[in-house]
Amino acid sequence: METMDAQPGDVKRHFPFHQDSLFNKGLVVTFLILPLMAAVYALNQVIRHEVGWLEIGLFLGMWAFTGLGVTLGLHRMLTHHSIVARAPTRALLLIAGSMSLQGPPVDWAATHQRHHALSDREGDPHSPKDGFWHAHCLWLVRNRFVRAGPAHDKMMADPVARFVQRTWVAWAILGFAIPAAIAFAIHPTVLSVLNGVLWGGFVRVFVGHHTTWSVNSMGHVFGTRPFASGENSRNSWILALFTWGEGWHNNHHAFPNSAFIGLRWYQIDIGRWALRALQALGQIRAVHVPTRDHRAARLRRNLGARNRLPRPA
Ligand SMILES: [Zn+2]
Ligand SMILES: [Zn+2]
Numbered sequence: 001m002e003t004m005d006a007q008p009g010d011v012k013r014h015f016p017f018h019q020d021s022l023f024n025k026g027l028v029v030t031f032l033i034l035p036l037m038a039a040v041y042a043l044n045q046v047i048r049h050e051v052g053w054l055e056i057g058l059f060l061g062m063w064a065f066t067g068l069g070v071t072l073g074l075h076r077m078l079t080h081h082s083i084v085a086r087a088p089t090r091a092l093l094l095i096a097g098s099m100s101l102q103g104p105p106v107d108w109a110a111t112h113q114r115h116h117a118l119s120d121r122e123g124d125p126h127s128p129k130d131g132f133w134h135a136h137c138l139w140l141v142r143n144r145f146v147r148a149g150p151a152h153d154k155m156m157a158d159p160v161a162r163f164v165q166r167t168w169v170a171w172a173i174l175g176f177a178i179p180a181a182i183a184f185a186i187h188p189t190v191l192s193v194l195n196g197v198l199w200g201g202f203v204r205v206f207v208g209h210h211t212t213w214s215v216n217s218m219g220h221v222f223g224t225r226p227f228a229s230g231e232n233s234r235n236s237w238i239l240a241l242f243t244w245g246e247g248w249h250n251n252h253h254a255f256p257n258s259a260f261i262g263l264r265w266y267q268i269d270i271g272r273w274a275l276r277a278l279q280a281l282g283q284i285r286a287v288h289v290p291t292r293d294h295r296a297a298r299l300r301r302n303l304g305a306r307n308r309l310p311r312p313a
Pocket of ligand 1: 115119215216219220233249253
């Protein structure tokens with residue numbers, strides 16, 4: 001759906017908000033608080049020099065695997081169709097994204113499509129105009145998820161997406177089982193397994209959640225706006241470093257169907273490097289990127305539009 005032309009009424013029919021049950025909201029709150037408590041405990045371990053290379057390795061490895069699953073699988077591929085991947089790679093990317101504990105993949109993608117259709121307008125699931133903390137994480141318990149409707153049905157028609165969507169809970173649990181198994185294989189003790197789950201599971205989920213959510217909150221408040229994209233999205237190199245490239249969020253709103261979010265050589269986009277590696281392995285069949293002319297035309301249009309832009313909040 002084209003971002004600028006969408007009428008709010010059409011969008012709401014296409015991407016209806018779901019009324020989540022109290023039980024569901026309780027689960028969301030639990031998985032907001034547990035990783036936070038784990039992160040505080042882990043920080044205490046760091047201060048007491050109780051953290052070894054195994055824990056750091058499990059944290060970094062699982063964060064990279066699941067974070068690339070979010071940006072490449074859930075976002076660039078499923079939501080925006082900017083990548084065409086072979087079926088096993090499609091499944092792997094969606095499974096990796098599911099391990100991030102950000103909701104079932106098709107729900108994630110349909111909700112994000114609504115964000116693009118109504119960015120920073122009434123009906124956007126998570127605009128900072130409704131409050132910074134709303135945009136960051138409170139929207140998760142305010143019935144702002146799209147879990148059905150025509151856009152959702154369309155994605156569910158793909159057997160790979162449907163399979164991962166329906167087995168989501170298993171992948172979410174696997175995201176904790178993998179670091180536990182690796183920790184056990186290296187040090188077969190109860191303490192080692194618990195620390196593996198702490199660092200490769202809960203701390204990794206905490207960091208993955210808040211960095212992704214920062215794109216929705218900070219990515220619409222702090223940073224530069226090289227493109228007049230019609231909402232408040234911003235480019236931030238520091239956010240991009242921690243989000244596998246997603247922090248070039250103004251680029252992304254200007255070119256939502258671009259597989260590369262860092263558009264210039266100096267805009268670090270780790271997702272782009274991972275895509276190149278998958279391409280070299282023959283796993284990605286097509287990657288959509290705007291041409292130099294397309295980008296230049298967009299910048300030229302900006303010069304005319306700049307005076308009409310709302311002033312940054
Ligand atoms: Zn946005
Ligand atoms: Zn997007």
